[in-house]
Amino acid sequence: MLDHILSLLIFFPALAAVFGFMIQKESMRAYGVSVAAIEFALALWLWYVFDGSVSGMQFMESLPLVPSFGINYTLGVDGISVFIIILSAFFTLLGIGSLTDTKQVKYMIITLLFLQMTMVGVFAALDAIVFYIFWELSLVPMLYIIGAWGGPLRIYASIKFFLYTFAGSLVMLVGMLFMAYFYYQATGVWSFALLDWYRLILPETFQLWLFAAFFLGFAIKVPMFPFHTWLPYAHGQAPTIGSVILAAILLKMGTYAFVRFSLPLFPDAAAFFMIPIAIIAIIMVIYTAMVAYAQKDIKQVVAYSSISHMGIIILGTFALNVEGITGSIFLMLGHGVVAGALFLLVGVIYDRRHTKLMSEFGGLAHVMPRYATIFGIMMMASVGMPLTINFVGEFLSLLGFYQQSHILTLLAGTGIIVGAIYMLAAYKKAFFGEVTNEKNKNLPDINKRELFGLIPLVIVAIWLGVYPKPVLEPINNSVKSIVQLMHNKSTTALAKERIPNLVKPKVVIIEKTIIEEVH
Template identity: 55%
Template sequence: MDYLLSIIIFFPALASIFIFMMDNNVAKPYGITISLIEFILVMVLWMGFDYSNPNMQFENTFALITTYGINYHIGIDGISLFLLILNAFIIFLGTIYLNQPNDKNHLVVCLLLLESILMGVFSSLNMVLFYIFWEISLIPILYMIGAWGTGEKIYAALKFFLYTFTSSVIMFIGILYFAYLFFITTGKWSFDVLDWYTLTLPFDIQIWLFLAFFVSIAVKIPIFPFHTWLPHAYGDAPTLGSVILSAVLLKMGTYALIRFSLPFFPDASFALVVPIAILALFMVIYGGMLAFAQTDMKQVIAYSSISHMGVAVIGTFALNLEGLGGSIFTMFGHGIISGALFMLVGMIYHRKKTRQISEFGGLAQIMPKYATMFGIVMMANVGLPLTIGFIGEFFSLLGFFKSHPILTLLAGTSIILSAIYMLILYKKVFLGSIQNIKNLTLKDLCPREMTVMISFVVVIIFFGIYPKPILIPIQNSTQQLLQIMNDRAIKENTKIHLQNSLNKQKTALDTLHIQKLLKEVQYA
């Protein structure tokens, strides 16, 4: 168990090397086997995780460049645990779903490399190591869009790369300056995240460094107005590229926001709550309106992702247990839902070679299994109680409501907007009379596709009804994060806000209360 996390990070990448020596027909079953083993390893990690311990677990540390404090340092807590699980789950189902007719070898290599890289992103506790994983994650997804995408795929790939790479350089400058500040304060170089948690910075420096990190994070999430790469990348990427972009890669931004920006710069985070909340409101409302206006099924889901991630950002800047916990749960839930939706769109595109809503109608009569699966996942995307989509958004909005009720009411329109555009989409595609006679030849879901979709639906419903296994470790780790922020805050109003939140946790927000609150809301 000592090196289990390191094995999880590097196993898929090392296994992918052997694919280059295989026949094209062997690549897919080999990829399924490797991703299944990886998923089992992550489940073993979950079973060995101590729910009562809010600190980092499964830590490994090896010195790389001791003079400058650059080390291989990894570990996980309740915040990162479920992102590892999400990553392993999505890649495993992605390899099962894979229906690329040719050149499967390279596509499977990209999937396994991305799995390794993303495991590293969510486990790194050294900022240089984190930045390396953060940057090289661009390469496999860039290749996937450029090689297997549709439409203006080269333009989409280059725009995605330029946006994310350029913004990441700004964050890297901030990382180097933070390390320099640590050096002149303590007399030693360190890029270790846990060391940086102990350094208190002046407010004016916090603001500038927060913005340096935020630019890169905002592009990754993406936060308005840094979102313009998303419709091109999502629309022109292959199905699995869209799945991974939405389900996992988008979570890199919100994860970095919670893991680094909040505890490194607590006063700046508190001072910028309202401006960032307004940007998140633009994501919620503007993203929902754009989703409503789309004629392409894939673009509807792409803009829907912007809207829902806006709710996660709002929950993050609630700076209390409910909001932060809801934001992390939203990351996990949205990853499952968006991954399922993009796969469903990919399934119909594989049959029809179009995603235009006008080309469909009455599809439920021809493909009842497909219509049922789409309906269940769609309702989770809307935020129906007893589905995984409801829990995270409810707690995100509840946490932010305590300090900014008016802004929260506006953000709550995400539920109304998503219901409008998703129900209209379902009506146009699945209900009514059959609009195109050619659609009569479409085949319903095959056993392979049903296996993938049933797996998604089981997770969506199970954790919607019983979220306790996720909520408890998240609660403990977010409480620890808030304590770190409180200890490092220099402004009195920040300390008061965080201390009030910590005091409430000791009474009203214990695990029993959370379960009781969920039951009251879900069964009201």
């Protein structure tokens, strides 16, 4: 069973979803929670048996799918993907558990279970086509969630979401076909296996074009400026559960794919494009932070802040060194926890008041003290306060990029300050002051079902902020091997300079911890 744990993790929810059609409507919620709990237990078990000191792939499985065209069903996890898989199982459980009363709850839960299949599949796939299959397939359940349960503009938002991502990923598909063809030219065998591709060294011009093709697919998903316009619509119209999964997991697919595909496959191109991408990332951080400040709708504030944080993740990824990439992966987890929690919190108040406008609120801290506390903690985590989960990731990301460019890192730092401003301002508007609106006087505080979703997130946000080592170490091990691979593969002088060689200073690494290693 251990040999096939990844397949089990992928297809168990899908199988359960198919059986879900037979479940009676009233029992559906219990069924959904049990399935998600089993899945989460399996994911935890994966963590338990996962060997954090190994940097390569573990639990690999392979099955020929279209062998004559080099497509194989290959799975595997390393330190980079294992935690995102666990996170997606975690969020599906919390999401289904704290699901508010919606119409057609049965279809919603079935859709969520299908979505979980695609999420785990994306992070476990080691074959480009299998990756692409899950990547595209994940659009369909999300399309349905936004389109069927969303707000008044839901159809526009869902189609925009689908078409943006679909168009981008088709360009990426052409890139993948080129990559496979180059591999075929070099070896005489068709292969879409990622680990095979890792061994292929391409001339720089090819790398630049292919990097651009992959970049389009990933950047739309992240979403990076200027492709970000679908996200505020999607968040604005999606039901709470849709926003939570979208922010916590689906956006991570893009940043994860950068680490998994773009960096190790095209190290020279990554080094070449480092500065332009960093500038886009900084525009994302600062511009969206300012847009967030101007929002009247609290959900839009969270949505734009989420884009802003994705900018830091990109910045860390393209630092091209161990600290930056490790930090960005940790920040993916942190951002997932925090943004997911914030969307859940926005959903709580929306369920009570059916509005998300901050001007309607004010003084909520008096009426709903527990809610205000949790919101406060999560907001602090979001702005990156030390001892919360985001701090670790943001700090490492910026530290990594500081080695590449001081000025740009400083600019990104100001973005974080703006982030603190809009978050605190939003918090002030909604929670402090007198209760001015009559409708807010008798709001019930947070209930059990909502606590079920939020308490674990608070615990994780603080636990990993105080003691990130159990997660950080396996990530760090795998990132090191990727950085070393990039260094070895790179051909241009620029890339050799920007991507550090880890072999020589290995003696130093053994003695010092990651953060100290910098100087």
